[in-house]
Amino acid sequence: MCGIISVIDRKKNPMDGTAIREALSIMDERGNGEGAGYAVYGAFPEFADYYAIHVFYDDLIGPKTAVEEELDKVGTVKHDEEIPTFEQPNLKKRHIPWRYFFKPNVTALGTTASEEDILVYLMKKVNTTIPGALIYSTGKNIAIFKAAGWPEDVADFYRIQDYEGYIWLSHNRYPTNTAGWWGGAHPFNLLDWSVVHNGEITSYGTNKRYLESFGYVCTMHTDTEVVAYLTDLLQRQHKLPEELAFKALTPPFWDEIDIMPEKEREFNTALRMTYSPAMMNGPFAIVVASSEGIAGITDRIKLRPLVAAEKGDRLYLSSEEAAIRVMEPAPDRIWMPRAGEPVIGRVY
Amino acid sequence: MPIGSVPPKYKVEIDRDLCMLCERCIENCPYGTFRREGNKILIFSRACTGCHRCIAMCPRDAISLQEKPIDYRSHPVWSREAREAIYNQAQTGKIVLTGMGNALNVPQIFDRLLLDACQVTNPSIDPLREPMELRTYIGKKPRKLTIDKTPEGDIDLVTKLAPNLKCGTPIMIAHMSYGAISLNAQLSLARGAAEEKTFMGTGEGGLHQSLYPYQDNMIVQIASGRFGVDIDYLERGAAIEIKIGQGAKPGIGGHLPGEKVDEGVSKTRMIPPHSDAISPAPHHDIYSIEDLSQLVRSLKEATEWKKPVFVKIAAVHNVAAIAAGIARSSADAVVIDGFRGGTGTAPRVFRDHVGIPIEAAIAAVDAKLNEQGIRNEVSVIASGGIRDSADVTKAIALGADSVYIGTAALVSLGCRVCGSCYRGLCPWGIATQREDLTARIDPDIMYKNVSNLIHGWTLEISELMGAAGINSIESLRGNRDRLRGYMLDENILSVLDVKTVGADV
Numbered sequence: 001m002c003g004i005i006s007v008i009d010r011k012k013n014p015m016d017g018t019a020i021r022e023a024l025s026i027m028d029e030r031g032n033g034e035g036a037g038y039a040v041y042g043a044f045p046e047f048a049d050y051y052a053i054h055v056f057y058d059d060l061i062g063p064k065t066a067v068e069e070e071l072d073k074v075g076t077v078k079h080d081e082e083i084p085t086f087e088q089p090n091l092k093k094r095h096i097p098w099r100y101f102f103k104p105n106v107t108a109l110g111t112t113a114s115e116e117d118i119l120v121y122l123m124k125k126v127n128t129t130i131p132g133a134l135i136y137s138t139g140k141n142i143a144i145f146k147a148a149g150w151p152e153d154v155a156d157f158y159r160i161q162d163y164e165g166y167i168w169l170s171h172n173r174y175p176t177n178t179a180g181w182w183g184g185a186h187p188f189n190l191l192d193w194s195v196v197h198n199g200e201i202t203s204y205g206t207n208k209r210y211l212e213s214f215g216y217v218c219t220m221h222t223d224t225e226v227v228a229y230l231t232d233l234l235q236r237q238h239k240l241p242e243e244l245a246f247k248a249l250t251p252p253f254w255d256e257i258d259i260m261p262e263k264e265r266e267f268n269t270a271l272r273m274t275y276s277p278a279m280m281n282g283p284f285a286i287v288v289a290s291s292e293g294i295a296g297i298t299d300r301i302k303l304r305p306l307v308a309a310e311k312g313d314r315l316y317l318s319s320e321e322a323a324i325r326v327m328e329p330a331p332d333r334i335w336m337p338r339a340g341e342p343v344i345g346r347v348y
Numbered sequence: 349m350p351i352g353s354v355p356p357k358y359k360v361e362i363d364r365d366l367c368m369l370c371e372r373c374i375e376n377c378p379y380g381t382f383r384r385e386g387n388k389i390l391i392f393s394r395a396c397t398g399c400h401r402c403i404a405m406c407p408r409d410a411i412s413l414q415e416k417p418i419d420y421r422s423h424p425v426w427s428r429e430a431r432e433a434i435y436n437q438a439q440t441g442k443i444v445l446t447g448m449g450n451a452l453n454v455p456q457i458f459d460r461l462l463l464d465a466c467q468v469t470n471p472s473i474d475p476l477r478e479p480m481e482l483r484t485y486i487g488k489k490p491r492k493l494t495i496d497k498t499p500e501g502d503i504d505l506v507t508k509l510a511p512n513l514k515c516g517t518p519i520m521i522a523h524m525s526y527g528a529i530s531l532n533a534q535l536s537l538a539r540g541a542a543e544e545k546t547f548m549g550t551g552e553g554g555l556h557q558s559l560y561p562y563q564d565n566m567i568v569q570i571a572s573g574r575f576g577v578d579i580d581y582l583e584r585g586a587a588i589e590i591k592i593g594q595g596a597k598p599g600i601g602g603h604l605p606g607e608k609v610d611e612g613v614s615k616t617r618m619i620p621p622h623s624d625a626i627s628p629a630p631h632h633d634i635y636s637i638e639d640l641s642q643l644v645r646s647l648k649e650a651t652e653w654k655k656p657v658f659v660k661i662a663a664v665h666n667v668a669a670i671a672a673g674i675a676r677s678s679a680d681a682v683v684i685d686g687f688r689g690g691t692g693t694a695p696r697v698f699r700d701h702v703g704i705p706i707e708a709a710i711a712a713v714d715a716k717l718n719e720q721g722i723r724n725e726v727s728v729i730a731s732g733g734i735r736d737s738a739d740v741t742k743a744i745a746l747g748a749d750s751v752y753i754g755t756a757a758l759v760s761l762g763c764r765v766c767g768s769c770y771r772g773l774c775p776w777g778i779a780t781q782r783e784d785l786t787a788r789i790d791p792d793i794m795y796k797n798v799s800n801l802i803h804g805w806t807l808e809i810s811e812l813m814g815a816a817g818i819n820s821i822e823s824l825r826g827n828r829d830r831l832r833g834y835m836l837d838e839n840i841l842s843v844l845d846v847k848t849v850g851a852d853v
Contacts, residue, residue, distance in 0.1 A: 237492075279822050
C-alpha cells in the first residue's frame, strides 16, 4: 500500500518536522511498521554549498574507512558527523547513519566531468564495491531520515522536529520486496532529486535498461530509484522543462493525442516516440522534489490515490485527504488530480 | 548404381465405405497421389507430401494419413533424415533442397520463457475496460527532444522527426516475393495487413500493379538480384528494406527457377519470361559496412528522405556487432531473422545448421545497442519462427520493437507446413504459379483469414499486457524483468539477461 504526504512552502518559509510526523502517522494503516522516511529541503543552511552525502554503515570498522578513502580521492570533506539518533523501544538500530558535507574536485577523474558526475561516480563506486556502506543521499542542503519502523518511531529516532526546511517529503511503507532494509525505505535521493512512491512500476525493466544506455546504474534493488534517474535525465541532461519531463513519463493516450490540434498533436507524438522507454507504467502515485519545488504524478489510469490541497503559499500532496487535514485543517482548495496529470508546486 | 526405393513417408488410405467417388481428392492433389479406376480411387502414397489438401476437401472424411508407415530400424545417431539425405545424394550428387524452416528437433527457447502476471501488490488491467495501446512506430527516433520557448511562453519543437511507420500492432508480415508465392497469396496478405493497419513486405519480387491499392502498407525490398527495382517501386513503398541475408539460409543467395517465371512474374521482376532469377550471395555493391551505409543513403536520397530504410540480416554469431554497425549507417531499423525462419527453398544444411535462434539474437542485439547508447534510436524487428502471440510478446520483452511473421501468415491461408514449397505445386495455391492452383485462393475471401489472425494475436497480446499491469507496448519492450527462464542453462539465461523461474525480483 504505502502512504505519502509532502508539502512545499513556495515562499521558502521554514517548517519544522512536527506536523509532517503527525500527518504521516495518521496513515499508519497504509504501512506495516517496516519502513518510513522523511526528506527536508533547506536543512543545512550553514553548509548549503556542499553536497550532503548520507551513508548507512553496517559497522564503523571496515566500510567507513573505505568510503572516506574514496571521498578523499575525488574531493574534500568540509565537515562530517554521525547523524544524531535517539533510541526508540520499537526501532532496532541496524545501521549507523553518517553525513559528509562534501566538495567534489571536477578534475579528480581526469575526464570531462561536472560536480554532479563526480557524485554519481562516487555513489556508484561505493554502492557497488564497498560492502557494508550505502550512500542514500547526495543532495545539497537536503537531509534524509529513514529507517525500518513506524512513521512516528522513525521521526523520533532522528528527532525530525529539530530540523527545518521549506519542502518536506514523507513516506510510510508496506514493503513487499525488500522488507526491513533501511536502504529500501523512501525517500530516495539522487543529487537534487528526492522521490517518494506508492505503488509498483511495471515498466521497471524497460526504464532501467533505458537509463543504463545513458550510463545510470540502478543499485537500490527497487523500482523507485528509476523515477529519480529519469527525472535527472530528462530535466538536467536533456533540459526539458518540468511539465514536459513529467508528461514524458506519463504521456496522454494515443486516442487523446490523435484528436489534439495539429501543433499539439505533433508535439505529443514526438514526445512519446522519443521517450517511449522512459514512460512509466503500473500503479503508482509519486512525489518528486527538487530544490525548485515538488511535483505529484500518478500512473495514466490512476491506480494509486493522490490528493492535492492549497493553503496560501503551501501546496500539499498526499495519499489521503485526512493526512493533509492534520497539517492544514482548512485548506483554500482541495482536489483529486486527474490520472497522469502532474501537480506542480514551484518556489517563487 | 540403383539402391532401390526408400520407405514411403506417408501412407494414404481411403475408407471405401465412406468414399462416394466424388473425385475431389483427385482434383485437389497436384502430386498425382490419386487416380480413378472403375469404381475405385487408387492411391499412390509415395507421391504424397502430407499437405492435407485431400483430407481438407474430402466431404466424407474418408481419407486417413499415416506418417512413416514403415520406418527404418531405429538408431539414435542415424536418423531417417540423415540416411535419406545420403541416398538422395548418392544418386544425384547434388545439394539437398528443402522448404520451410529449420526441421531439427532443437529446443525452442520461446517455450522455455515464461511471462509474468500481476497478483495483489499491483492490479492487472482489464483491456475490455481500460485503454490498451499497441501502436508501434518503426523507424529512427531522436536521442532527445530539443524545444524552444517562445517569448509568449509557447513551446516549439526544434527536433525534426525522421519518417516512421505507424503500425496498429507490433505484428507485420514478412517479405515473401511474388514468384516464391502466388499473387493471390500476396494480395490476401497485403489486404489483411492493411485491414489491421500494419505492413507487409514485398520480398525481392517487385510490386505487381494489382498490389498498388495496398502500397501504403507495403515495405519494398531490395535484395542482391535487385529484381523489380526502379524509382517507381521505391516511391510506392511505405518503407524500403535492404535484404542482406535470411535466417533460413544465411550467407547464400536465392534461386527462383525459370518454370516459376511466368508472364506476371517476369514483368514484375523485370526479367525475361522463364529465365532463372538468381540472387547472388552478396550484394555486388556491398562488400563492407561503409558500402551498406552508402546504399542506405542513396535510397534515402532517391526518395527524398521521406521513407524509412530497413536492413535485414540473418541472425549469425556476430549479429550484435553487425546490427550495431547497421544502426550507425543511417538505417532506421534492423531486421534480424533467426535460424528457424522459413523459406521457399533452401539447402538442407543451411536451413538446419547455419545461424542462431532469434531469441538469443534479439537479446544480444538489444544489449549491444543499449550498451552503445543507441538502442532507442533505431527499431529492431525480429523474425524467424514466431508461432503465436506468446512468441510475439516474449520477443518484445526480450527487446524487439515488432516482429515479422511469414510461415504463420501462410498457415492462416491454409498452408500445412508440408515443406514442399520448392516444388512449385503447392496444393493450397500459395507457393506456386500454376493458375489452376493459385485460383484456389480468392483474395477477397482469404484476406479475412490474415486479418483475423493478426487481430486475434493482437487481442491476446493486449490481455497478456493487461495481466502484467502494462497498458502500453512501449513498457513491455526490453522489459526482461517480466520474463523468467524455465529449464534454461545459466549461459543462455545470461545471454538473454533473464532470471530463472523462482528468482526474486
